[in-house]
Amino acid sequence: MTEHQRVLRTEIPGPASRALQERRGAVVAGGVSSVLPVYVKSADGGLLTDVDGNVLIDFGSGIAVTNVGHNVPAVVDRVREQVANFTHTCFMIAPYEGYVEVCEALAELTPGDHAKKSVLFNSGAEAVENAVKIARVATGRQAVVVFDHAYHGRTNLTMALTAKSIPYKHGFGPFAPEVYRVPGSYPFRDGLGGAEAAAIAIDRIEKQIGGDQVAAVVIEPIQGEGGFIEPAPGFLPALSEWCEANGVVFVADEVQTGFCRTGDWFASSRENVVPDLIATAKGIAAGLPLAAVTGRAELLDAVPPGGLGGTYGGNPVACAAAIGSIETMRAQDLAAGARRIEETVVPRLRALAEKTGVIGDVRGRGAMLAAEFVKPGTTEPDAALTGRIAKACHAAGVVVLTCGTYGNIVRLLPPLSLSDALLDEGLSVLEQAVIEESSK
Incomplete structure (x- = not known):
């Protein structure tokens, strides 16, 4: 001890x-x-x-x-019980209740009161990458917009989404195409209000890409590896409103900000932003590898059966840890x-x-x-x-x-x-x- x-x-x-x-x-x-x-x-x-x-x-x-x-006792006890029962069947072969229970919790806890569904993965990068896949299928478009100072992961697609070269990208190219980077909101360095910074980003998107070509805007509500940059008030709502008006999927990467980390269950909630899709990982399962994409049911269901998944995605032991972790967050506020x-x-x-x-x-x-x-x-x-x-x-x-x-x-x-x-x-x-x- x-x-x-x-x-x-x-x-x-x-x-x-x-x-x-x-x-x-x-x-x-x-x-x-x-x-x-x-x-x-x-x-x-x-x-x-x-x-x-x-x-x-x-x-x-x-x-x-x-x-x-x-x-944490609630996590340890649930994990022990699950390990004693079984460690893996692959949800795509023989499903189990824990996966469903985690998805039910995500539907309840994530922003918005619309019908939601989830799919579970292993890492934050997987979640972000699959959010892009879902958005592309649902919209029939390919372009993805990301921001200066962004970090989204280490897979090929998420390296393309990530801004910083060394150590995350240097020498690993070529990267996935149809990824476009625009300025974000960095109040300490740009001195702009949220609406002004959003107008610059939106103008760049419309002039250099075209709103009708964009499948998704992917953004961290507070940027993580890029510097814990909190956008000026009004920036996220303006982007969300533009996405809704243009049929673009608004994806919140809450891998680092999620699960009470920022003082709310999810950082998007602070300005009442309701993402179409939200990518989560990290804090969801107290250290066991688990991630999720949660969002509007019609978007998740746009992908045909078999189009989403993975051998270990939503592993039963990780799901047990997530249930214990969420239980602890609630009990201890x-x-x-x-x-x-x-x-x-x-x-x-x-x-x-x-x-x-x-x-x-x-x-x-x-x-x-x-x-x-x-x-x-x-x-x-x-x-x-x-x-x-x-x-x-x-x-x-x-x-x-x-x-x-x-x-x-x-x-x-x-x-x-x-x-x-x-x-x-x-x-x-x-x-x-x-x-x-x-x-x-």
Whole structure:
């Protein structure tokens, strides 16, 4: 069992982790990277215990996956029961109730009161790719519109949808055709209101593609890997309205924002945007691989039988984890938990920005929060400082992640159930790292 406090028994990484890192070097592909070379032995709540006995505060949640925390009873119990019954039949061969139960929950929880259906997959990239497939069949069109700073995955199609070249796209082409990129909304850097930014994007679509050629507009309600960029109010509603007027499928990629992460069950709900299709993964199943496309029943049913699926999609063990995870989110009101985290973190980060002068913007919602680091008095990204701050936090036993097109964002994704004491301690470590590293 993990201790319920941060503990450093060795340097980070310790000798046992270093030994494992050496073994890894001989057999694991070099193209797979890790944020820090610490090997986890157990986890509990918002803490990770490594093989050297160090206990780290988890501000990463496996990239917004363990929203409910680690080692959650409702998840563990359901998974154990399901493993004891059966682990796989393939839903396309011999179906089972868990798949249906997850789809029922998605129909209830996702935005909108229209008739909805779902199809289950393994990863966020699969979900996004299949959302595009569905939109193309339903509309009879091919063009797909995405945005600057977008991240949608690592498959061939989703690499085409993703904006950042290194490390996600470089050398992997050619990519899927009929993908078009337009400006999004980045308030810190473009200074535009939502309606103004949307008008620019829509004008670009109409002039360079043609609204009647577009199958889908695919967008993250808050961009993830691109920098935790929250669009200006009005941007998403304007795009959604344009899509409806032009017969375009509005696809919300809520892989990172979904399942209470932003203080709502889904980030689209904040401005009452109702996506035609919504792609989910990450937080749905507390760490087991599961993803979904949920949307208007007529869109899902436009694809003929056999056109959607996959051997492992909606695996029964992953479905059991999702049911336990959703049960926990409801019971503990983890959307409110995310808002509680925001209420604590944002004022402290803004005070830190005022004190140090190296944080250009503090942004995000719920427990999806970020600080953008810049050179003092400018908006010039400072990726070097960002990297040093992250390393200092890691050395002190706090797992933080970086992101952003310019590599200058520290992002915070703690479990939504993280205790106030651990949140406070982790923030204190981050604050100290920013103060010390920015003074060098």
